[in-house]
Amino acid sequence: MYAIIITIISFLLEGIFSFYISIFSHFWLPIPTLISVCFCHVYFLRNKNYIWYTFLTGVLYDIVYTNTLFLHGILFVCMGYIGKKMSQFISHTWYQFLVMTILLIGIYRLLSYIILIIIGYLHFNPSFFLSITLASFLWNITYSFLLYVIDHFYLKKFTTKRLF
Numbered sequence: 001m002y003a004i005i006i007t008i009i010s011f012l013l014e015g016i017f018s019f020y021i022s023i024f025s026h027f028w029l030p031i032p033t034l035i036s037v038c039f040c041h042v043y044f045l046r047n048k049n050y051i052w053y054t055f056l057t058g059v060l061y062d063i064v065y066t067n068t069l070f071l072h073g074i075l076f077v078c079m080g081y082i083g084k085k086m087s088q089f090i091s092h093t094w095y096q097f098l099v100m101t102i103l104l105i106g107i108y109r110l111l112s113y114i115i116l117i118i119i120g121y122l123h124f125n126p127s128f129f130l131s132i133t134l135a136s137f138l139w140n141i142t143y144s145f146l147l148y149v150i151d152h153f154y155l156k157k158f159t160t161k162r163l164f
Contacts, residue, residue, distance in 0.1 A: 003040035006147070007057055010036040014065060017139070031108070031136065032143045033061055037076050038083030038104050039097075039147060054080035071115065079108050094148050101144035102137065109133040 010032035017032075037054050044050035058076030062069050083104055090096045113129050116122040 001043075003036075003043040003053065006036045006040055007033065010143075011061075011064070013143070014061075018065065031105070031140060033057065034076060034079060034108060035101060035104070035140055035144050035147065038079050039087075039144075041080060041084040041087070050080065050084070051077055071112075075108065075112060075115075078111065079104060082107060094145065094152075097148045098141055098144055101141055105136055105140050106133060109136065 013032045037057050040053070041050050044053065054076040055073045058073035059070060061072045061076070066072065083100070086100050086103065090100060109129070109132060113122065113132075117124055122128075
């Protein structure tokens with residue numbers, strides 16, 4: 001239930017960001033939905049349910065925010081798996097949570113950029129890739145930190161199964 005609430009909030013934030021911040025801004029490209037999906041794996045007892053959750057969230061993201069059906073469904077599954085594996089190898093402090101966010105954003109941007117190059121939608125341009133990746137760090141780190149604080153201080157009162 002907490003995963004669904006967090007995902008709904010992140011979807012709403014995604015819409016607010018896209019409405020108020022120009023897509024041509026250098027501070028654009030927040031992806032709170034992806035961050036939420038990557039860190040909600042602890043709320044699922046069965047791995048199969050988490051995979052379906054990430055896939056359906058990605059497809060819904062494609063339907064609402066992009067014109068690429070199933071691209072984010074597949075990317076969200078991959079990123080959820082990577083986030084779940086990464087969380088097994090780190091201690092659960094706020095700064096390592098933020099480092100994990102930076103790594104996940106970099107991997108997501110790299111995978112999506114490679115896919116868009118392969119299908120011919122984009123041409124290879126390293127400076128463009130670096131600019132979209134670095135531009136997304138500010139908002140995503142801020143959202144990730146807020147997600148950590150909410151989980152650490154608020155949700156621990158209601159559940160023993162927390163993000164970190």
